[in-house]
Amino acid sequence: SQQGEEDPQALSIQEGENATMNCSYKTSINNLQWYRQNSGRGLVHLILIRSNEREKHSGRLRVTLDTSKKSSSLLITASRAADTASYFCAPLTGSNSGAGSYQLTFGKGTKLSVIP
Amino acid sequence: DAGVTQSPTHLIKTRGQHVTLRCSPISGHKSVSWYQQVLGQGPQFIFQYYEKEERGRGNFPDRFSARQFPNYSSELNVNALLLGDSALYLCASSYTGVRVGEQYFGPGTRLTVT
Numbered sequence: 001s002q003q004g005e006e007d008p009q010a011l012s013i014q015e016g017e018n019a020t021m022n023c024s025y026k027t028s029i030n031n032l033q034w035y036r037q038n039s040g041r042g043l044v045h046l047i048l049i050r051s052n053e054r055e056k057h058s059g060r061l062r063v064t065l066d067t068s069k070k071s072s073s074l075l076i077t078a079s080r081a082a083d084t085a086s087y088f089c090a091p092l093t094g095s096n097s098g099a100g101s102y103q104l105t106f107g108k109g110t111k112l113s114v115i116p
Numbered sequence: 117d118a119g120v121t122q123s124p125t126h127l128i129k130t131r132g133q134h135v136t137l138r139c140s141p142i143s144g145h146k147s148v149s150w151y152q153q154v155l156g157q158g159p160q161f162i163f164q165y166y167e168k169e170e171r172g173r174g175n176f177p178d179r180f181s182a183r184q185f186p187n188y189s190s191e192l193n194v195n196a197l198l199l200g201d202s203a204l205y206l207c208a209s210s211y212t213g214v215r216v217g218e219q220y221f222g223p224g225t226r227l228t229v230t
């Protein structure tokens with residue numbers, strides 16, 4: 001089964017509101033990465049949080065990580081219509097060494113719709 | 117700097133044919149990974165290469181193969197295409213330092229098998 005599972009599957013909000021997406025995973029991880037995807041195009045990297053970090057910010061994005069609960073959340077503040085996209089969390093498992101074997105595992109994503 | 121590039125953008129093949137997809141990583145990135153994304157699903161890991169060696173392989177049949185070249189670019193080959201191989205194929209590159217960092221994805225190749 002998929003390692004990263006996002007919740008909710010779909011979210012519809014008004015422009016200016018905050019959007020929160022949650023992610024759960026099953027095994028120990030090296031880091032967890034969040035991505036955005038517009039209409040079946042390539043994945044845009046949003047933020048990486050390492051297993052020894054609890055919170056990270058990047059612009060309007062705030063990511064938290066709770067390794068005891070094997071969960072993460074992505075908060076987008078003051079949402080804009082341009083934020084409409086699918087959002088994926090992707091735990092990275094495997095070797096923590098760049099020369100080792102590692103992989104991202106994805107869920108089905110959260111489809112966010114921001115209504116102008 | 118240019119991001120990850122992939123070619124071709126779109127491809128239509130018939131069942132039983134063979135296809136080769138290409139990927140050029142971000143300059144300085146030595147690791148390349150391939151993912152398959154079927155419509156409505158998240159990407160699924162196929163291969164990871166580092167320094168021209170296969171480092172990891174996902175749960176895909178032997179019809180899928182890949183290689184990495186001295187310039188760190190990569191090819192994904194799929195033989196005996198099936199209808200179920202229709203998907204968006206994504207390539208990701210990453211800088212490989214002491215710890216694994218961000219994986220940056222290309223725009224993908226949309227493969228349609230008829």
